[in-house]
Amino acid sequence: MKKYVLQALLVVCSFLIIQGCSDDDNAIDLKEVSSAAAAVPAKVFFAQGATEAATVQLSVAVDAKSPEAIGFEVKVADNSEVSADKVTFSREHFTIEKGKRSFEFSCTVEADAVEAGMTKLLKIDFMSQNAKVSHLNLEVPVEAEKVEEPKPEPEPEPEPDNTIVYIADFKGTVDMDKQNWLAVMLNEVQVAGFFQTSVAVGTAPSAKRIHFDNYGQDIIGVAEGDLIHITPLEEGAVIGEGASWVANPEWADDANYVYMPVLYSGAYTEWEGKTAYIGAKISLSGKVSGKICNAWIKITVSAGGECEVDGIAYDAWGYDIKAGQTVSEK
Known part of the structure; x- marks a missing residue:
């Protein structure tokens, strides 16, 4: 069954630096950094009768080079409309190395994660292991195409005894x-x-x-x-x-x-x-x-x-x- 999957999802995590901070990356004070996540999420789409899982590639990036190694743990959010047991991540722990800006991973969704004709939000949490950095979250629509029920053939009109x-x-x-x-x-x-x-x-x-x-x-x-x-x-x-x-x-x-x-x-x-x-x-x-x-x-x-x-x-x-x-x- 043909499957339409948007392979790239860019999550831009913009770290807004308070005015007056040093331009030296190594001197950035994480206490004074607030994070804002902006995303155009991909849509996971299952065509009629699809039975195979769908996979999307996610690329998570921050606005500036990280002043230190920052670790993240990824999991399905508690309020996700798609059940966690229908979702698999290629990795569960990620690190943005010092001087780097991004990490990548893939997310696989089972075909029966949503009912035919439904769209549900897969909500993902990226939890920072550094308490000074807010965690990030993402919503990915998961849609299963509505299955058109075949119209029953009309019963032939019974021929009367007298036509x-x-x-x-x-x-x-x-x-x-x-x-x-x-x-x-x-x-x-x-x-x-x-x-x-x-x-x-x-x-x-x-x-x-x-x-x-x-x-x-x-x-x-x-x-x-x-x-x-x-x-x-x-x-x-x-x-x-x-x-x-x-x-x-x-x-x-x-x-x-x-x-x-x-x-x-x-x-x-x-x-x-x-x-x-x-x-x-x-x-x-x-x-x-x-x-x-x-x-x-x-x-x-x-x-x-x-x-x-x-x-x-x-x-x-x-x-x-x-x-x-x-x-x-x-």
């Missing part, structure tokens, strides 16, 4: 002489609709028509010039694989709604006086996207062009459905 949704009470009327919109609503989402108009379409002359729009999904029918004529299906006809589907491009907001597939008109009367079924694909989330299902809508068209809607069904799992079918065939 067909049948809505027997979906009823309505579209009159050739009354311009109105009959919406097909499923779970409060509009998935299709019927509409009467008499506007000219491309090469087709102005004429009264009853259209059915399933918002750009395929429909069982025949392309006739600028229009699609919807095929009346007999009960039991398969709506799904192998059916005579026609691509029905979705019209944009600025497109003309009269390009919707035609259910009935003066020039297209195959539905006249019949009870039959529209075979269509519907998007359960409406116009834009969603699960596409095979559906039927039961229609009766009178000799005068009045269109009665009497029930709708679709297979919620996208399976084939037969015209008039209300229960899955297992």
Whole structure:
């Protein structure tokens, strides 16, 4: 496991000399020396799943040459957030020799010193063996990267015994002489609709028509010039694989709604006086996207062009459905 360890940690121990002291190093009076530790501590970092200990090199220095040999003992401070039994020093006793300014050592931290996602402070005390010199202390952050728990795979949706949704009470009327919109609503989402108009379409002359729009999904029918004529299906006809589907491009907001597939008109009367079924694909989330299902809508068209809607069904799992079918065939 890749480990990021900052290898150098500089601790600057500035011994502030009271004004009036001699410039001669050997003449410095330790009674009149106060110490101040300033540090930019390294961060011990453990990546996800790290199991190996991390080591940092520490270099401790004083501001001026020491006027005499000064010994230090290093230990984990009593108030350290990282337990002493998780930390090892390369040495426990150090001496700044007379005329010298620094000593170096390494500190090793076990990988399980902190919990994943936590940062704790390793506090180190440098205790001077000379009572005239204050002890120094240092804080080193120790961080273990948070382990991202894998998201459980969602349980597959159990397939119900009956995948067909049948809505027997979906009823309505579209009159050739009354311009109105009959919406097909499923779970409060509009998935299709019927509409009467008499506007000219491309090469087709102005004429009264009853259209059915399933918002750009395929429909069982025949392309006739600028229009699609919807095929009346007999009960039991398969709506799904192998059916005579026609691509029905979705019209944009600025497109003309009269390009919707035609259910009935003066020039297209195959539905006249019949009870039959529209075979269509519907998007359960409406116009834009969603699960596409095979559906039927039961229609009766009178000799005068009045269109009665009497029930709708679709297979919620996208399976084939037969015209008039209300229960899955297992």
